[in-house]
Amino acid sequence: MRHHFVFFTLISVLFSLSQTSPSSAHFFPNISSIPPWIQKNINQTAGAWDAFNKYAGCRAGDKVDGLARVKKYFQNFGYITESPLNFTDAFDDMLESAIKTYQKNFNLEPTGQLDNKTIQQILRPRCGNPDIVNGTTTMNSGHPESHNTSLFHSVAHYSFFPGRPRWPSNRRTLSYAFLPDNQLTDNVKAVFGRAFSRWSTVTQLNFTQSESYRTADIRIAFASGDHGDGEPFDGVLGTLAHAFSPPSGFFHLDNDENWVIEGVTNPLTTMSAVDLESVAVHEIGHLLGLGHSSVEESIMFPTISSGTRKVELASDDIEGIQTLYGSNPNFNGTTSPSVQQRDTSGAYSSGSLWGMSLLLAVGFVHIILL
Incomplete structure (x- = not known):
């Protein structure tokens, strides 16, 4: 997103999304649940x-x-x-x-x-957040991991937003809520719960679902086209979602995608299907303060091939988020939730699109809404 947005633009986001009609997003439990005639149509759909x-x-x-x-x-x-x-x-x-x-x-x-x-x-397909903010890229700069004391120093490629914004130290439990007009099912909401848990597993952060969209720390909405934040979605594929840096908490996903909610396991047959959890895990990284990474195996890599699934945090993701929030003392080296997931390889695509010029304005809006 561009960096010239101010208070009234944020108000516009809330107003525009409040006018959204009930969700028309295409949700499928899994690949096998997509009817053959729909599979044929989405396989032939041209990307943006x-x-x-x-x-x-x-x-x-x-x-x-x-x-x-x-x-x-x-x-x-x-x-x-x-x-x-x-x-x-x-x-x-x-x-x-x-x-x-x-x-x-x-x-x-x-x-x-x-x-x-x-x-x-x-x-x-990719995240709508820019790779370069304010003319500076750290995506592929590379920096030694500070805690690595061995003779071999690996290079990390995680990045942050300008000014390294993060949630304040007295906010270690964050609430999230869904735009009521989207009328999401419990199964869809559960996907986001699993995505949040992957980040809480490695940090001291916790996430709880709230019923109040207006007062939640993180606000999740599906929208189509121009939805009031200056970064319109572009239909099938193209940009899949975007999210804002702390502490704004806005997280938008493209309503026009074909979202799979129980995992993509066959990337060859349904090229326009997008794994919802893969996108959610990436965007939550932005919501917490991470920018994009040049490590293709990392969650914070900007693009993800359609029909693929990538939900496990890589070491680059973990090092980056723990730099911001510290380590969860109970972290055992895996970010897998209790429900076993089958992953397939693939590249991915969001951090705050708005940059540091928004931070004060966003915080002011958040206070008003409370």
């Missing part, structure tokens, strides 16, 4: 960025009709800071620089060209 395939091979000096859309993509995720009224279709120095930074963040060869590997990474 599929048209970018035609730009494969573009390089500096080229001019291709529609290339301005690629520039807009990189602007949305922080790689281009300029805000011209109209981007041109020229492959200029600005786009080349953005691509090189993107490639470094995603562990690709920094060619500055839209080669096939870069295009395939761009096409993946």
